[in-house]
Amino acid sequence: MVTIFENIKKIAIKIDKAIKEEDLGYSNNCNATGDNQLKLDVASDALIEHELKTNRLIKALISEEKEDIMKVNQDGKYTVCYDPLDGSSIVDVNLSVGSIFGIYEGDNLSGDGLVAAAYVVYGPRLELVTVVKGQPAHHYRSGSSGLFSSQCDIYLNEKGKLNAPGGTQKNWSATHKKFIDSLFAEGYRLRYSGGMVPDLHQILLKGGGLFSYPGTTDKPNGKLRILFEVLPFALIYEAANAEAIDDKGNRLLEITPKHHHDTTPCFFGSKYEIAKLKEAYELNG
Ligand code: AHM
Ligand code: MG
Numbered sequence: 001m002v003t004i005f006e007n008i009k010k011i012a013i014k015i016d017k018a019i020k021e022e023d024l025g026y027s028n029n030c031n032a033t034g035d036n037q038l039k040l041d042v043a044s045d046a047l048i049e050h051e052l053k054t055n056r057l058i059k060a061l062i063s064e065e066k067e068d069i070m071k072v073n074q075d076g077k078y079t080v081c082y083d084p085l086d087g088s089s090i091v092d093v094n095l096s097v098g099s100i101f102g103i104y105e106g107d108n109l110s111g112d113g114l115v116a117a118a119y120v121v122y123g124p125r126l127e128l129v130t131v132v133k134g135q136p137a138h139h140y141r142s143g144s145s146g147l148f149s150s151q152c153d154i155y156l157n158e159k160g161k162l163n164a165p166g167g168t169q170k171n172w173s174a175t176h177k178k179f180i181d182s183l184f185a186e187g188y189r190l191r192y193s194g195g196m197v198p199d200l201h202q203i204l205l206k207g208g209g210l211f212s213y214p215g216t217t218d219k220p221n222g223k224l225r226i227l228f229e230v231l232p233f234a235l236i237y238e239a240a241n242a243e244a245i246d247d248k249g250n251r252l253l254e255i256t257p258k259h260h261h262d263t264t265p266c267f268f269g270s271k272y273e274i275a276k277l278k279e280a281y282e283l284n285g
Pocket of ligand 1: 083085086087088089166167168194195196197213223
């Protein structure tokens with residue numbers, strides 16, 4: 001696992017440089033989900049593929065930007081699923097974006113098969129969070145030497161102060177709207193950039209809160225992809241003394257997608273906020 005995290009550190013430094021220096025315009029392509037791809041999406045995807053293909057431990061790669069599984073080493077142990085550049089719709093306005101990696105055992109592409117995860121934040125600083133199943137999530141920051149220095153293990157408080165509500169409000173259910181309003185009425189502060197990496201990172205480093213991306217009338221299964229986006233953060237949140245559930249109250253880590261580009265409604269938060277959510281959605285048995 002250490003060697004895969006070392007690959008991710010190298011990738012992070014290269015993508016950070018590309019974001020700062022390369023063309024931000026659109027390519028002529030669409031990805032597997034039909035989104036227009038930025039030249040940076042394509043460049044980040046190629047960079048990650050090139051670096052991870054050098055690692056003998058990797059059996060296969062699946063990119064959010066591609067339809068098909070890429071076979072790498074027949075004898076490899078892991079499939080790495082990644083979102084090369086999450087938040088590409090906000091990269092042009094110079095907000096923080098990220099890359100997300102889920103490392104799955106063999107062909108077991110499910111919450112149960114997820115054995116490690118990592119994400120990179122490309123912001124004013126370059127940061128990395130990694131987790132191995134059963135161990136704490138750990139925060140790193142890149143210094144001027146280009147090396148990542150270890151910061152701390154991450155733990156959320158039982159209750160936080162931040163509320164990051166995703167999805168178009170006019171398409172929320174009445175239940176969801178009432179619940180989000182109740183958090184604001186209780187004193188929670190709005191913190192939502194439109195990039196799940198910086199939004200979830202902020203909650204992790206500020207001690208807690210809630211990030212939600214519910215099912216909406218236009219997207220009943222939410223927007224965020226299970227293998228590339230949802231499960232890696234679910235592993236990190238659970239390791240950080242927090243919870244990650246869907247709109248039925250199931251742990252996200254119990255999900256097995258039918259297809260690798262499937263999405264799910266998702267909620268990540270400290271214990272108090274998730275308990276409030278279950279109450280509001282009447283999920284307590
Ligand atoms: P992307 O992978 O196409 O960038 O989309 C994922 C992003 C997440 O980072 C973020 O949480 C979400 O889309 C924001 O969606 P919305 O614009 O509906 O708030
Ligand atoms: Mg994404």
